[in-house]
Amino acid sequence: MRVDLHNHTPLCNHAIGEPREYILKAIDEGVDIYGFSDHAPMNFDPKYRMKFEDMQDYEQEILELKDEYKDRIDIRLGYEVDFLDGYMDDRVLNANVDYLIGSVHFLDGWGFDNPEFIGKYESQNIDEIWQKYFDAIEAMAKFGKFNIVGHLDLIKVFKYLPKKDIKIITKDAIKAIKKSGMSIEINAAGYRKPIKEQYPSKELLQMCYEANIPITFGSDAHAIEQVGFKYNQALSLAKEVGYNECVTYINKERQLHKI
Numbered sequence: 001m002r003v004d005l006h007n008h009t010p011l012c013n014h015a016i017g018e019p020r021e022y023i024l025k026a027i028d029e030g031v032d033i034y035g036f037s038d039h040a041p042m043n044f045d046p047k048y049r050m051k052f053e054d055m056q057d058y059e060q061e062i063l064e065l066k067d068e069y070k071d072r073i074d075i076r077l078g079y080e081v082d083f084l085d086g087y088m089d090d091r092v093l094n095a096n097v098d099y100l101i102g103s104v105h106f107l108d109g110w111g112f113d114n115p116e117f118i119g120k121y122e123s124q125n126i127d128e129i130w131q132k133y134f135d136a137i138e139a140m141a142k143f144g145k146f147n148i149v150g151h152l153d154l155i156k157v158f159k160y161l162p163k164k165d166i167k168i169i170t171k172d173a174i175k176a177i178k179k180s181g182m183s184i185e186i187n188a189a190g191y192r193k194p195i196k197e198q199y200p201s202k203e204l205l206q207m208c209y210e211a212n213i214p215i216t217f218g219s220d221a222h223a224i225e226q227v228g229f230k231y232n233q234a235l236s237l238a239k240e241v242g243y244n245e246c247v248t249y250i251n252k253e254r255q256l257h258k259i
Helices: 019-028 052-068 115-123 126-143 166-180 188-192 202-210 231-241
Strands: 033-039 074-082 099-103 183-187 215-218 245-250 253-258
Touching: 019 033, 019 052, 033 052, 033 099, 052 074, 074 245, 099 126, 126 166, 166 202, 183 188, 183 202, 183 231, 188 231, 202 231, 215 231
Parallel strands: 033 074, 074 099, 183 215, 215 245
Antiparallel strands: 245 253
16 A cells, blocks of 8 residues: 655645646556645745635645546545644634644744754754754644644754754653654655655654554655655665554544555
8 A cells, every 4th residue: 555645736835736747646656545735824934835715725626636536546635734833723723634744844933944044053052952843743742633743853854963862852752642643654855855864764763663653654745756756765664664554544534554
């Protein structure tokens, strides 16, 4: 079973290509279950997010494509939601979709994965940055509204790595994810970034496996050619760590699949 649940559309204002093209590429790549999870709107950093008025059109278009291609591929509908206190909207959190990916892209308003603001890494203690990030992941898991943790260790994107043991930094977040019933994704976007590896790292994925936290897969595609990107490497890593199943969601209910 080939699964790819984290993918975007031009409505997020930084992806290119139409949803139909993504679907056709997914079919060519042999994907069995393909998910759209565009960046949900919020009243913060709207330049890179869907507009609230586009939510209905987005959902309707994906559902129409789901029906059109139902004999060729199983399409799922979701949102990637920023966990940011004061900016999460009930229209998104309560949307009638298959799943919600919860992601942390901001720390105290700092878009830490945006190259425009990379300089801030040089002016702060890197261990403190990492701890603050995983504290936010822990809080997101405890929030209880999301199904999937998006790119678990995104904070490594520019290869500013901690000196402190990663097991100490992440242990409370891992416990919270486990308790929440969330899954994590093996996200291929990191291969396209300075870190040049998947999210999460092998070490962190091993910790999730030992905690019995389920996995899913995502290309995090923002362009047609990125659909299915590095899937075989992600799959091999999952199996090497010990996983032989992955999860998907229908109406926010977990489905289990052999990989």
